[in-house]
Amino acid sequence: DTAVSQTPKYLVTQMGNDKSIKCEQNLGHDTMYWYKQDSKKFLKIMFSYNNKELIINETVPNRFSPKSPDKAHLNLHINSLELGDSAVYFCASSRKWTSGRETQYFGPGTRLLVL
Amino acid sequence: GENVEQHPSTLSVQEGDSAVIKCTYSDSASNYFPWYKQELGKGPQLIIDIRSNVGEKKDQRIAVTLNKTAKHFSLHITETQPEDSAVYFCAARKDGNSGYSTLTFGKGTMLLVSP
Numbered sequence: 001d002t003a004v005s006q007t008p009k010y011l012v013t014q015m016g017n018d019k020s021i022k023c024e025q026n027l028g029h030d031t032m033y034w035y036k037q038d039s040k041k042f043l044k045i046m047f048s049y050n051n052k053e054l055i056i057n058e059t060v061p062n063r064f065s066p067k068s069p070d071k072a073h074l075n076l077h078i079n080s081l082e083l084g085d086s087a088v089y090f091c092a093s094s095r096k097w098t099s100g101r102e103t104q105y106f107g108p109g110t111r112l113l114v115l
Numbered sequence: 116g117e118n119v120e121q122h123p124s125t126l127s128v129q130e131g132d133s134a135v136i137k138c139t140y141s142d143s144a145s146n147y148f149p150w151y152k153q154e155l156g157k158g159p160q161l162i163i164d165i166r167s168n169v170g171e172k173k174d175q176r177i178a179v180t181l182n183k184t185a186k187h188f189s190l191h192i193t194e195t196q197p198e199d200s201a202v203y204f205c206a207a208r209k210d211g212n213s214g215y216s217t218l219t220f221g222k223g224t225m226l227l228v229s230p
Contacts, residue, residue, distance in 0.1 A: 041153075042222050044220070045219075090158050092158075103161050104161070
């Protein structure tokens with residue numbers, strides 16, 4: 001029943017490692033997003049995909065590589081993890097704003113801690 | 116780009132009181148303003164939104180007002196209850212090319228409702 005799901009919920013890893021976070025939505029939406037929420041709760045867009053195509057990339061280091069195998073999935077791979085990557089990562093999905101129903105639905109988040 | 120300022124950063128009220136959270140935005144082209152509620156350990160959830168062609172919208176105990184001239188919008192919660200305790204985010208969006216655009220979030224307000 002979960003509309004937007006993410007795995008894993010928690011991720012603890014060492015600096016320099018490579019890790020992936022997976023996201024799936026069952027809402028039939030065309031657009032998916034990755035957000036980063038820092039320790040001060042600030043939410044910032046990282047990427048947006050529409051129908052497997054990257055449409056927004058907000059000045060994110062190229063160590064972060066999103067991949068969308070189909071429009072229901074948007075995964076985030078992070079290479080060479082750094083301490084500053086520690087944050088909560090949220091996946092979200094929505095219809096196109098032109099549909100008039102552009103509410104973004106967020107997943108439960110993945111809490112990443114880099115040691 | 117768009118800049119959204121949100122105040123206050125924390126707000127403590129007694130159960131039954133009203134709570135008001137205010138946001139200002141910088142880009143006069145922004146035309147969609149959602150409010151999200153984030154409970155501890157969960158992803159943000161939309162609670163109400165307003166478009167620029169409307170000055171006020173109400174849904175039971177919550178209401179949002181928009182002043183386009185002054186570029187500010189506010190969330191009003193009446194008869195607050197302990198379960199209203201959460202972090203609230205305002206956001207602003209303007210229509211992008213090809214139907215794609217991003218939300219710019221405020222920094223959040225932690226609302227604490229004491230019984």
